[in-house]
Amino acid sequence: MNITELQAKAREIIADPTLSFHLRRHYLAYLAESVLPYPTISEACAQALDKQIICDLFEGNAPYRARYILPDYSKALAQGSEFLELEPPADLDDALNFLLIMYTQVPSITGFPVYLGDLDALLLPFIDGISADHLYRSLRRFWIALDRILPDAFVHTNIGPTDNLVARTILQLERELQQVVPNVTLKVDPDLTPDDLIEDAVETVFVNGKPHFVNHPLMTRDLGERYGVVSCYNSLKVGGGSHTLVRLNLKEVALQHQGDLGTFLTDTLPVYAELTAELIEARIRFLVEDAGFFDHDFLATEGLIDIENFSAMYGIYGLAECVNLLMDMQGRNGRYGHDTEANEMAYRITSTIADLVASRPMPYTQGNGGRCFLHSQSGIDTDIEVSAGTRIPIGDEPTMFEHINAVAPHHDLFAAGVSDIFHVEDTAKRNPQAMVDIIRGAFKSGMRDFTFNLATNGFIRITGYLVRKSDVETFQACGSRYGSATFGAGSVKNSHVEDRNVKRVGIRERRPTRASQ
Amino acid sequence: MNVDRRGHLNKYLPFSLVDGPGNRFVLFLQGCNFDCVVCHNPYTIDECNGCNICVDLCPDSALTLGTSTKPDVNHFACTDCDICIEVCPIDSTPLSSYVTVGDMLDKIRPTAPFLSGITVSGGEATLQPEFIRDLFAAIKNDPDLNHLTTLVDSNGSAAPAVWDMLAPVMDGAMIDLKALDADTHLRMTAQANGSVLASIRYLAGLDLLHEVRLLIAPGLNDSIETASKTADWLRTIDESLTLKIIGFRKNGTRPVASHIVEPDAEMLTGIANTYRAAGFSDVLII
Incomplete structure (x- = not known):
């Protein structure tokens, strides 16, 4: 691509009425990356890529962040973050605030975090002594913030496999708010997940097409107990x-x-x-x-x-x-x-x-x-x-x-x-x-x-x-x-x-x- | 229990979301003793008489003159176009088949992990009570299948002796009540309703009445007064009954039903509320 073509593409992005400011910036960054040479590959590999026999999903010519990143949020909540200048949270609202801040700093191919953590497991340690109403109101505010701050459907959280109040409240909010964000997966273990929780999730799908369901024992066999479902599938x-x-x-x-x-x-x-x-x-x-x-x-x-x-x-x-x-x-x-x-x-x-x-x-x-x-x-x-x-x-x-x-x-x-x-x-x-x-x-x-x-x-x-x-x-x-x-x-x-x-x-x-x- | 017992099957569905609680394997048996104006699968009413009119009219040449009374079907060639059903001069189909209990167990077994249970419907299922009994008994005696509940979907015409035969292996019956009024019932089904009312009472006594289904056809049985009278009668059976209010649908019906309109949501809600006001708490509109 010569400089004239580059300028034309940049202008096209800058003036595209269907793109928000953030998307224009995202595309401009991609355009800048595309002027760098591709990582060194053989002629046969380059041809296969060119003919779309192999596809790199347009990740860019010069990868500078991993495609999918699953931070250990439980560790972050326990130790705080020097980079974010955050102490370990002491209560539920601190924890939600901590996570929301951290999400804005998690890289991925999309520019938005593809994994928000297993939010029920992350928050359960903070709900002792919290009323169901307090949990509901705090999570509701948090849920709306996720959708508005991270407007990308690949942003994904997991719940389950055990039944708990946080997971139930999340499903309730999903039905009430009907947002695109976040994507949700329910981990299902035949021995741990009651019919009643799966049914609650099924009723939620009827309302807004979420969550996905995953076979927890099969996942743990292949990935260990600490896995997450991110982006989509x-x-x-x-x-x-x-x-x-x-x-x-x-x-x-x-x-x-x-x-x-x-x-x-x-x-x-x-x-x-x-x-x-x-x-x-x-x-x-x-x-x-x-x-x-x-x-x-x-x-x-x-x-x-x-x-x-x-x-x-x-x-x-x-x-x-x-x-x-x-x-x-x-x-x-x-x-x-x-x-x-x-x-x-x-x-x-x-x-x-x-x-x-x-x-x-x-x-x-x-x-x-x-x-x-x-x-x-x-x-x-x-x-x-x-x-x-x-x-x-x-x-x-x-x-x-x-x-x-x-x-x-x-x-x-x-x-x-x-x-x-x-x-x-x-x-x-x-x-x-x-x-x-x-x-x-x-x-x-x-x-x-x-x-x-x-x-x-x-x-x-x-x-x-x-x-x-x-x-x-x-x-x-x-x-x-x-x-x-x-x-x-x-x-x-x-x-x-x-x-x-x-x-x-x-x-x-x-x-x-x-x-x- | 005889796994070689034969039944006349219209068709089966490995998964059904609408024939009882949970996901169910459903068998539709061929043949019915009612002739309901509102029937939406009339090709299940009669036995094929072997007239073979459908054989030449099949566009896929899937039908051939049979060795028995009905045409032979090449299921690989059949494209489910249903032309054979449309041209049938009686209310039948060449596509039904005779199957054994063992045949059906082979079909049910791989689906069992996905199911809450089995429903036998029709046609009128209870016209083949020995087949149902042997099928259900085989299920109850099989360690891989005995988690499945066994239900019968029926027009309620069966005699108490039939219900007695099924009772040991049947978990419940879903009974259609087309009309409480004798004349209306006769007009809607061409049969009297004495046996239906008796079945509802008898099954409730055996604690095997899973639900009563009330089909609502405008102009025939849709008045609030009818609902009110029916509720009064059903209350003498059991106020905790599950009632399903089912709106008539034109889909699949014969020309005889062409003058009947589909009830709107408002009508069905009014009827459901009449039953609720009469004390029934478990009323669902379908």
Whole structure:
């Protein structure tokens, strides 16, 4: 890009009436980063990136902060912060004030914190002697502040798996306030989480499309007790996070292939899997060795994050199209999600990728034993005719039971998250216990993440984050207070998110900024 | 208990959110002894008589002249277009099938972790009481399935002997009461309602009356006076009954129902409030 082009792009951002001041600044920063050279990669890797066989999710040319960061907020609350000049909080209101201040200083790819902590566990030590009314009023003020100060739907908190007054109050506030922020996940443990709490959460989904539900025992098996679900469907270690997220477009890999499934698995796939790993390694090395993020950031210097808890996310998407293309090449009619042979092929592909990732050493990933975390990536708004992660294509989903059976076997492999969204009939509202039954069944069948939404409420779930339907509709005309509504508007346009009949909504994660287009 | 017992099945759904509490596996049995004006699945009423009119009209060639009384179905070719049902000169379908209790157990087993229970509906389920009894008994005797509750969704026409047969293995019955008034009932269903009223009382006595369902069809049974009289009668049974007020829906009905309009929310609320005022606390509008 020459200086004239750069100036033109900068002017375009500066004068874009759909962008708020903060988004203009965010995009201008990205534009500045894009004039730096990309981290050193091989010619083959650069070509794969250029052809969008591999996608770096437009994270930028010169990574200067980790993509997803999960600060150890409990440690911060216990020790205070020298950088923030804050003493350890003594009561509930001090604690909420402390957290709100700290959130403004937590970096991420979006510029907003993607993890707010497990807020029930963090606040329970402060509610002894506090009345339910005091808790409600303080949390309500805090909840409104989160939405207004951090207007990005990837800002995410977790509650559960145990039942407690803070979690209940949060669900109540979610129903009352119906905000986009924060995104919420309920951790579900079949032995610890009562039906009654899950049902309360289900009733909350009926109102505003949150929370997500995650299989707590499966998460702790892969990540340990101290994990968090952040952004959308990204499960990582607390006190750690993910340096980067690079994703492999399996549809494009299939289009590069000639031959049968056997040679796809032994020849074609490993080549692109390694190019993906190469890109991840180059980005990690730049972040850690050149940008020195872990040497400078106060989260690291105060011990609130530790590079030993970090890894990187190795994403895949377009599995459905990949399988269907390979089936076509073999003269078979079966489709992913509907046909046993196609589904078996899909499991062979994901387990092969899992093996390749598990055998590829990666620097600075001690958070996962020196390897990347596998992630089924939920898409971004520019994806066209390629399905998110391991999802069944929008509009082609089978019945819910078949759908769960088809996708559940993949969930075991994706420690860093996998998303399948089920769109349910409005009649579910009169029978919330039915959704509790289905969630429990889904986790017994090995699902890791479970998200459902109703067709009729006022939110559209795009990838795991929500946007208000009204925000999407008015975005083109006047912009939105939420940065994520920009991504949502692109998603609805490009992926038929609204066509999704009764089972799901869609998927996208980050939109490339205008600077890259 | 006989796992080889055969039943005539219209279809089953592995997941249903609307056929009782929680998520349920539902079997719709073929055949009904009522002929309700408001029926929204009339193809479940009659047994196929083998006229084979549908065979040539199937656009997917999924039907062939059968070896039994009804056409054979190629389920791989069938696209669920329902043209066979539309052209059927009686109220039936070539798509029903004869299944054994064992067949259904094989279908239920993988869904069991997702379920609160099983509901047998129809058609009129109680026309095949031995099949229901053997299915429910098998569920109750299976350690992987005995957490499931067993419910029957019925028009209430069955005799006490049928309920006695099911009682040991059935957790409850959901009974439709179309009309308390004998003439209205006859007009709505082509059958008298004596057996329905008797079933409601009998099941309540056995503590097996899960709920009473009151379908509201404007012009037929929608007056507040009707609701008031029905409430008076139901109060003689049990004031703690669960009542479901169900608005008539045109979807799936025959031309005979074309003059009936769907009730609005206001009408249903008025009726529900009449039952609430009469002392029923558990009244839900569907």
